[in-house]
Amino acid sequence: MKESCFQSSIWFRLVRVKVRAVEEAKPLVLIVDDNPTNIDLLVNTLKNDYRLSVAKNGPKALDYAERYLPDLILLDIMMPGMNGYEACTRLKTTVQTKDIPVIFITAMSETEHKTRGFEVGAVDYITKPFHAAEVKARVRTHLSLKKARNHEIYIASKIQKTLLLGQPPRDIDRIKVAQLTIPSQQVDGDFYDFFKVSDKCFDLVVGDVMGKGIPAALLGAAIKSHFLRVLNELIRLTDKEKFPEPEKIVSSVHSGMIGHLNDLETFVTLCYARFDLVKYLLTYVDCGHMRTIHFQDSLNTFSLLQGDNMPIGFPGQGTFSQISVPFGPGDLFVFYSDGLTEIKNRNGNLYGEKRLVDFVNRNARIEPEKIIRNVWEDIIAFSKSDTFDDDITCVIVKIEKECSGRALSYESELEINSDLKELKKVRTFVREFCENLSESLIDNNRINLIELAVTEVTSNIIKHAYNKRSDNRIQINAKASNEKIVLLFYDWGKEFDSKSVPPPVFDGTQEGGFGLYIIAHTVNEVDYSRDDKGENCTCLKFNLTGGY
Amino acid sequence: MELDTEKIGDITVVKVLTDVLDASNTEEFKADIATIFEKSKKVLFEMNQVKFIDSSGCGVLLYCLRQLNSLGGTLKLYGLQESVRTLFDLVRMHRIIEVFNTKEEAIKSF
Numbered sequence: 001m002k003e004s005c006f007q008s009s010i011w012f013r014l015v016r017v018k019v020r021a022v023e024e025a026k027p028l029v030l031i032v033d034d035n036p037t038n039i040d041l042l043v044n045t046l047k048n049d050y051r052l053s054v055a056k057n058g059p060k061a062l063d064y065a066e067r068y069l070p071d072l073i074l075l076d077i078m079m080p081g082m083n084g085y086e087a088c089t090r091l092k093t094t095v096q097t098k099d100i101p102v103i104f105i106t107a108m109s110e111t112e113h114k115t116r117g118f119e120v121g122a123v124d125y126i127t128k129p130f131h132a133a134e135v136k137a138r139v140r141t142h143l144s145l146k147k148a149r150n151h152e153i154y155i156a157s158k159i160q161k162t163l164l165l166g167q168p169p170r171d172i173d174r175i176k177v178a179q180l181t182i183p184s185q186q187v188d189g190d191f192y193d194f195f196k197v198s199d200k201c202f203d204l205v206v207g208d209v210m211g212k213g214i215p216a217a218l219l220g221a222a223i224k225s226h227f228l229r230v231l232n233e234l235i236r237l238t239d240k241e242k243f244p245e246p247e248k249i250v251s252s253v254h255s256g257m258i259g260h261l262n263d264l265e266t267f268v269t270l271c272y273a274r275f276d277l278v279k280y281l282l283t284y285v286d287c288g289h290m291r292t293i294h295f296q297d298s299l300n301t302f303s304l305l306q307g308d309n310m311p312i313g314f315p316g317q318g319t320f321s322q323i324s325v326p327f328g329p330g331d332l333f334v335f336y337s338d339g340l341t342e343i344k345n346r347n348g349n350l351y352g353e354k355r356l357v358d359f360v361n362r363n364a365r366i367e368p369e370k371i372i373r374n375v376w377e378d379i380i381a382f383s384k385s386d387t388f389d390d391d392i393t394c395v396i397v398k399i400e401k402e403c404s405g406r407a408l409s410y411e412s413e414l415e416i417n418s419d420l421k422e423l424k425k426v427r428t429f430v431r432e433f434c435e436n437l438s439e440s441l442i443d444n445n446r447i448n449l450i451e452l453a454v455t456e457v458t459s460n461i462i463k464h465a466y467n468k469r470s471d472n473r474i475q476i477n478a479k480a481s482n483e484k485i486v487l488l489f490y491d492w493g494k495e496f497d498s499k500s501v502p503p504p505v506f507d508g509t510q511e512g513g514f515g516l517y518i519i520a521h522t523v524n525e526v527d528y529s530r531d532d533k534g535e536n537c538t539c540l541k542f543n544l545t546g547g548y
Numbered sequence: 549m550e551l552d553t554e555k556i557g558d559i560t561v562v563k564v565l566t567d568v569l570d571a572s573n574t575e576e577f578k579a580d581i582a583t584i585f586e587k588s589k590k591v592l593f594e595m596n597q598v599k600f601i602d603s604s605g606c607g608v609l610l611y612c613l614r615q616l617n618s619l620g621g622t623l624k625l626y627g628l629q630e631s632v633r634t635l636f637d638l639v640r641m642h643r644i645i646e647v648f649n650t651k652e653e654a655i656k657s658f
Contacts, residue, residue, distance in 0.1 A: 421571040427600070448631040455602040457645035459571035508614070508644035518603055521638055 019087060020185075026051050026449025027143050030070035032061040032087065034079045034103065038128070042074060045132040046139065062090055065097045070237040072143055074135075075105045075122070077113065078347045083121050092121035095387075099149075101142045104132070111134075127249065134398050156187035156217050160391070163221035167195030169202050170537065174329075175398040178368035180376055182339075182392040189216030189339045190393040191224045195231060197243045205397055206289065206335040207270030208309075215264070222260070223268055223312070226253050246272050247322040250285045254312050254320065261313030268312040271305075271335060283324045287311050290336055293357055295364040297330025297401075302361055329401040332364050332371075339390030340375075343383050351382055367525060368396040410436070410480045418462045418491070419470035426458050426476065427451045434485070441482065441544045450485070452541060453522040455488055456515040457538050460535070465493025465536060484524075484546065489538040495530050496538075549573060549580050559658050560588035561651070565597050569605035577608055585612075589621025592654050596627040601635055614647055622646075626654040 028051045031042050039054055046052060053068060055061040057079055065073060073091070077084035084104060091097045103127040104117040117125050123145075124138055158181050168177035179192070189209030196202045205227055209216045230252040236243035250272050263266055271292055273284040284292070286307030295302045305325065310317045327333075336356070343351040346436045359378055363371045375394060380386050414420040414429045434447045458474065475490040504513040519526055526540040550565035553640065562584060568654050571576060591612070601609075611646045626648040628636065648654035 088567050147594035422572075423572050423602075424568060445630070445634065448634055451600065451631075452602060452635060455570055455600075459602065459604065463571070504639070506640045506643065508610055511610045511614075512603075514606055514639050518635070518638060 012540070028053060028068060029070035029139065030055060030061065030064055030068070030084075032056075032058070032073060032074045032079075032084070033076040034472055035076070038076070040132075042135065045135050049136070050139070058084070058087040058090075061087050062094075062097075062243075065091055065100065066094065070100060071098065072100045072139060073100055073147060074126075074139070075102050075104055077117070079349070080215070085116060088117075088120045088122055099146075101146050103138060105144060112139070122446070152214060156214055157183045159214070159217040159221060160187045160190075160311075162190040164189070164217065164224060165393075166224070167230065167531060168194050169196045170527075170531075172196070172199065172202055172277070175275065176368050176398040178203070178372045178396045178398075180372045180392065180394040182376075182388060184339070184388050184391050187214070187217045188212045188391050189220035190339065190391040191220040192335070192393060192395055193224050193227065194426060195227070197274065201243075201275065203249075203272065203274045204335065204395065204397065205270060205272045206337070206393070207268050207312075208289065208337045208393075209268050210266045210340075211264075216266075219264065219266065219268075223253065223257060223270075226256055226515055230256065242414075245322065245492060246274050246283055246285045247320045250287065250309075250320045254317065258313055258315070262315065267314055271307075273333070273335070277399070280327055280399075281324050281433070282327055283322050285309060285320050285322045287320065290338055290341065291353065292522075293332075293334040293360050294325065294327070295332040295334075295360060296328065297364070298328050302357060302364075304357070327399055329399055330365075331399045332360070333397045334360050335393065335397075336392065336394040339388065339392040340379070340394055342390065343379050343388060343392070345383050347456070355382070368398045369525065369527065371396055372410075390461060412478045413492065414476045414478075416458075416474050417470055418466040418472040418474055420459060420462055422454050423458055426454050429476065430454050430487070433480070437480055437485075437544075442485075446542075449522040450487075453519050453540055454487060454489075456519050457540065459489045460515055461489060461493065461526075461536075463539070465491050465496060467494070480544075482545055485542040487540040487542075489540075491536050492534055493536065495536060496528050549576050550621075551580055551584065553584060556655055558588070559590045559592055559655060560584060561592045561594055563594045563597070567597055567599045568601075569598055569608065570600060570602040573606040574604045574608040575590055578611065581612060585615055585619065585621075588657050589616060589619050591616060591621065591623050592651070592658075593623065593625045594627055594651065595629070597634065598632055599629055601632050603639070606635070606639055606641055607610075609641070609645060622658075624648065624654050624657065626651055 005009055005227055026049065029046055030053045031039060032055045033039050034056050043052055055064050055072060057083055061075065075084045075088060087100050091100065091102060099119070100246055101123045102121065104122045105124055105128060106113055107128040114125055123142055126135055126138055155493055165181055189211060192204065192206040194202055194204050204299070207220065207223065209220045228247055233307040234248060234252060238244055269288040271284055271286045271289040275282055284305060284307065286305065287309040288311040291304040291306045292303055307323055309320045335506050341353050341356055359375065362376050372394065412425065412433050416425055430448055430450055434442055435449060461474055462468060472493065477488040479486045502513060504517045523540045524543045531538045552563040552565060554561045566573065616623045622645045628647060636647065646657065647658065
């Protein structure tokens, strides 16, 4: 990693500054002991440096641990009822508490007891009678270790979000892209990016670095940025009218990176694909990546796209070759990393390519966003878990069918302040816009639902993207044809992550959380995107034919 | 926000005199309703005037219900407009808050 890239180390530093700002409160230590004298002793030893919480038995300890998520737990072994071993076992099998370091406190210094403690997941033990200095030192050590682990995970996921995953072009007609990314505890360098060639052509690169953790993530980021550099150089060198061929791009990236990759004894599998919507042709360079699934709508069948190039970073490979396949309207391409097909269930069986292909075939005719959601549900159903050992990436590109050739025929726009008082203005704008359409296309009930959706989207932008600041702007564009209404909301606030929002609860115990649910159930499609200038776009589509 | 109240036995009928209950005025609504809850535990909201409610509006109604429940009372509604009813169906509010067509039915049910 040392000499690989200077640029990445700058990023690393930037990310670190942010981490410091996030963690400032004193760590919380949970003391679990049934003996008041011991509790007093421990409290006195630790109270100056930490926030403390005390539980006097096992069940209380589990309850506090889940509720307050302490940074570390000091756990007595000999307690009436549930003993320390049992409490620890339970902590380690609960998702929320499994990563909290546990230090056993024990009067029993025999090896057997210590071993048992480590077996159930403890990180250390302290023997009674204890010395204040020892307790302090052990607690401090394990908190630092935990902090270091958290830093690593935070940095890795930050790298993934900011450096490894690109945004699809959103202004290429008839192309719909949806992505699934599930970071593992240790990010492992899956990456993808999009490059716009023209209004009717774009490139997609999906790759996977061999290796794990921050080194792999940084290398992924370096390769991704190397693609941009190579593209710029090649465009400068060649005829301006002609974009470099994929095989030329991949060859250049290979020759630029092979030195670094060999030094680091690693390699990268990838697929670089160009979608040309004039010729209806996909041209791809496959370098040992997972086989891309191509679902062909007109034939109702699929093929698996594979090339014969070696991965990037394998010595001896001078040139790379590309393959072209035609596609048609309604076709679907699924690119993914091995993290997806190598998910294991409890019996150790792999999810596998076949299950994925079958699944895509059955779902190929629905919207890509929904396919992605269904894939996600299917892998969770398969593995009975929602955390995975490897990063999972899946990018779906769908070629939309032509909507009987009619362009969007009617447009209007509105700009408002980011003030909740403006919600009414947004509803009036949308109602008037809809009432201009033919009555046969839209009824009052439907307009009510559209009003509801735009209220939710606008107040989300004001409340979350702009953090309730009322001096920002939101721009709303409305377009309609005989087939659909499209409403676009532009803002320049914080990026919105729809996956971070928990699902709503319908039993009356929660007042919030309905907004996204309402949006999802009143529109036919919703899409959130952000361009590299920091402009967010929320796109709502309402179909006017075929019901809703 | 305008809220007219009428006392029928131990029930307080609150006329919600706003045409909109959305993120722009739910805080105001919350503040204004608090004084009413101090005096009465059985509350009926008359919703005839309200043409539009969003998720924040639903949130504030659930807040009212919880407040009253914790005081040993309850909240019921009547007179929902069609557009409000559509939202109630969507987020299943009718399963949590009792809703009536007429004032008489509602009063009788307390």
